[in-house]
Amino acid sequence: MTSSAEQPIGFLDLPRQQKVIADNLRVRLDRVMEHCRFVMGPEVQELEERLAAYVGAAACVGVSSGTDAIQVVLMAEGIGPGDAVFLPAFTYTATAEVPLVLGATPVFVDVDPHTFQIDPASLRQRIAHVRAQGRLRPRAIIGVDLFGQPAPWPELRAIATAEEMFLMADCAQSFGASLSGRRLGREATATTLSFFPSKPLGAYGDAGAILTDDPERAELYRSLRSHGEGKTRYEVLRTGMNARLDTIQAAVLLAKMDVLDLDLARRRDIARVYDAGVAERVIPPARVPDSESAWAIYSVLTRGPEDRAALQQQMQARNVASAIYYPRPLHLQPAYQPHHDGVSLLVSEDLSNRILALPLHPQLARWDVARVVAAVCGHD
Numbered sequence: 001m002t003s004s005a006e007q008p009i010g011f012l013d014l015p016r017q018q019k020v021i022a023d024n025l026r027v028r029l030d031r032v033m034e035h036c037r038f039v040m041g042p043e044v045q046e047l048e049e050r051l052a053a054y055v056g057a058a059a060c061v062g063v064s065s066g067t068d069a070i071q072v073v074l075m076a077e078g079i080g081p082g083d084a085v086f087l088p089a090f091t092y093t094a095t096a097e098v099p100l101v102l103g104a105t106p107v108f109v110d111v112d113p114h115t116f117q118i119d120p121a122s123l124r125q126r127i128a129h130v131r132a133q134g135r136l137r138p139r140a141i142i143g144v145d146l147f148g149q150p151a152p153w154p155e156l157r158a159i160a161t162a163e164e165m166f167l168m169a170d171c172a173q174s175f176g177a178s179l180s181g182r183r184l185g186r187e188a189t190a191t192t193l194s195f196f197p198s199k200p201l202g203a204y205g206d207a208g209a210i211l212t213d214d215p216e217r218a219e220l221y222r223s224l225r226s227h228g229e230g231k232t233r234y235e236v237l238r239t240g241m242n243a244r245l246d247t248i249q250a251a252v253l254l255a256k257m258d259v260l261d262l263d264l265a266r267r268r269d270i271a272r273v274y275d276a277g278v279a280e281r282v283i284p285p286a287r288v289p290d291s292e293s294a295w296a297i298y299s300v301l302t303r304g305p306e307d308r309a310a311l312q313q314q315m316q317a318r319n320v321a322s323a324i325y326y327p328r329p330l331h332l333q334p335a336y337q338p339h340h341d342g343v344s345l346l347v348s349e350d351l352s353n354r355i356l357a358l359p360l361h362p363q364l365a366r367w368d369v370a371r372v373v374a375a376v377c378g379h380d
């Protein structure tokens, strides 16, 4: 074994990425140090315009995190006690946390066994169940673009329209992905983004944004992210939050936007190599038809918990990281189980026992990718 083969292969390589953008980043950060407008400085608006233009949305509102983005959007709709918010059981905790913080009730929906995205058939069943019980008002659907791929947006829109419910997209993992040749960001009334450092477009701290084509909602989001302010800072129109995006994070994200398309292309290349390379040992992730993934996370399926543990051990012995997204579906989490109606969501439960993510980020060199494939297949 060569010494490079001993180097651990992790889930992220932020130092290597920083070298790529270092000069551009330094110029942008120096400019912030000069004007010292650390809150709502000019970089925030520049970033908002750039993100909106990237997806063709009418407006973008920068906020402090992906979680706060969801909260601002749901607050704008007045969602609260007595309201049911439908969301996949197989997603990151933030999606379910926000409805509860606002006093609403998350209703967990099962996912597709192949693409891992929210299952429209399960959604229809869950809405019918809540209507039949008559205890909660079905108010909103949160479609999550999981792991970099799009949720089934045409079906979700049809359901939201028929049921007269608000539809939002939690696109925290999938900025840069596209469906039917169109970049994600305009599939629902509002789309939330996260720039947590490990996402495909990552800041150097917490940051997020909201995309919308509705100018009135965009104004409401701007007010809500800044204490519900009106035309002037000391006019308070509504109860809001402090959910502003830091100028420094906006400057970092502007530098990262310059390399986003290159990063996405590299992620797609690596995913193609994995697809062909690991199929003899595991089931590669199924593609959502007519889409391009942002490849935030590349998750394969093993045969079961023992098989997955064995594979993780085999990879670890070769110094290759792996991770489980998500080891427990949300309806079985201690915090959320008391709010769940007890229905089994079999696909989410099965996936949590079998799924395993391989390292996939733009800084992986060709020989790193080959090492990951060899580690999965147990080759030397």
Ligand SMILES: *Cc1c(COP(=O)(O)O)cnc(C)c1O
Binding pocket: 065, 066, 067, 068, 091, 092, 094, 095, 144, 170, 172, 173, 193, 194, 195, 196, 206, 207, 208
């Ligand atoms: C990361 C993530 C969030 C939360 O974003 P933060 O910026 O960490 O608050 C929400 N939903 C999903 C699906 C995520 O992956």
